[in-house]
Amino acid sequence: TEEEQTDLYIKMLERAQGRRVCFRTLDVGGDKFLSSLDYPKEDNPFLGWRSIRVSLDLEEMFRQQIRAVIQAAEHGPAQLMFPMIVSMHELEVALSIVQEEKKRLESTCPLPVGIMLEVPGTVKILAKMLPLIDFVSIGTNDLIQYTLAVDRNNPKVASLYTPFHPAVLSLIQDASELCQKHQTPVSVCGEAAADPACAYLFLGLGIHSLSMNPSSIPEVKAMIRETNTKQAARAVKFALELNDSEAIKTWAQEQVRT
Known part of the structure; x- marks a missing residue:
């Protein structure tokens, strides 16, 4: 009730x-x-x-x-x-x-009222929505699934489901830049936010608010403390020029380890 x-x-x-x-x-x-x-x-x-x-x-x-x-x-x-x-x-x-x-x-x-951004098409009309809302939360679980046409619960194709795909990162970059332009707070939620390598990429894309399970916070928090966000922003430009998901993943993991 x-x-x-x-x-x-x-x-x-x-x-x-x-x-x-x-x-x-x-x-x-x-x-x-x-x-x-x-x-x-x-x-x-x-x-x-x-x-x-x-x-x-x-x-x-x-x-x-x-x-x-x-x-x-x-x-x-x-x-x-x-x-x-x-x-x-x-x-x-x-x-x-x-x-x-x-x-x-x-x-x-x-x-304050906001939206979850979970569909690629929404990114394309986000500029029209931003004047009406107060914040945006990028839901990576569904955004990845809809962008790559992959059912993450299907073991036959689950290996194709990855937050490191260039198209996924490009959409998140576009959304982040639009939100920054309109001075609208933007965050990322979903399993990807709990991965330190992914979180590093998100920081480089200008996203400074991440939502994750409590158990994932210590590891991601430790990575953030060791990261210079301006350097991450410059470094991520290189990652976005890579064409392969595995190459981007390997690169991001190396940045987190060094």
Whole structure:
């Protein structure tokens, strides 16, 4: 229920002790399902009814979560993030719902709103989206999967799934440069952020905020402390000129070891 969500979010904010908490709206479908939802039979769930598409179709459920976050934000710094945004229409509808619910609740509490960037096509229209949002989180798991047309859970092709692919890094570079141009905070989340060699590349691409499992923090943190970000930025230009994923991976690992 809305009340249960609100109480849970408030507890999360209280545990954060003044640190900002990012609430992602319902992100199901693909390989994540809720037993309470009636999912259609799909040949490819990753290209089907998932994430923000579910929320916009089940609008009242979406509004309940939005109201819960808005009310919880009165108890600590919070931000709201929409997953799998692929069009201006989706973003504009989602943002209008947030504004409608804030007005309904008479809330004046700040609530930054951002998107997860997980689809190559979204990078191409990101410049149009940035004036409407407050931050961007690059979701590498899906971005890699959609860029390379590889199911990372399929052992037959899992070896083709790599964050070191030049196309993946080029998309992340484009997104980072656009965000810097618009002075919009940008971060990277997903398994790639927990890999020190990948994290080094991200630093060189101008991304200074990484999200990862707690167990991965010490190793990545140690790498960051030893890294000169300006030198990394110059070095990464060389990596982006390489044409092979393995060559880029080997190069990045050598930078981390030296």
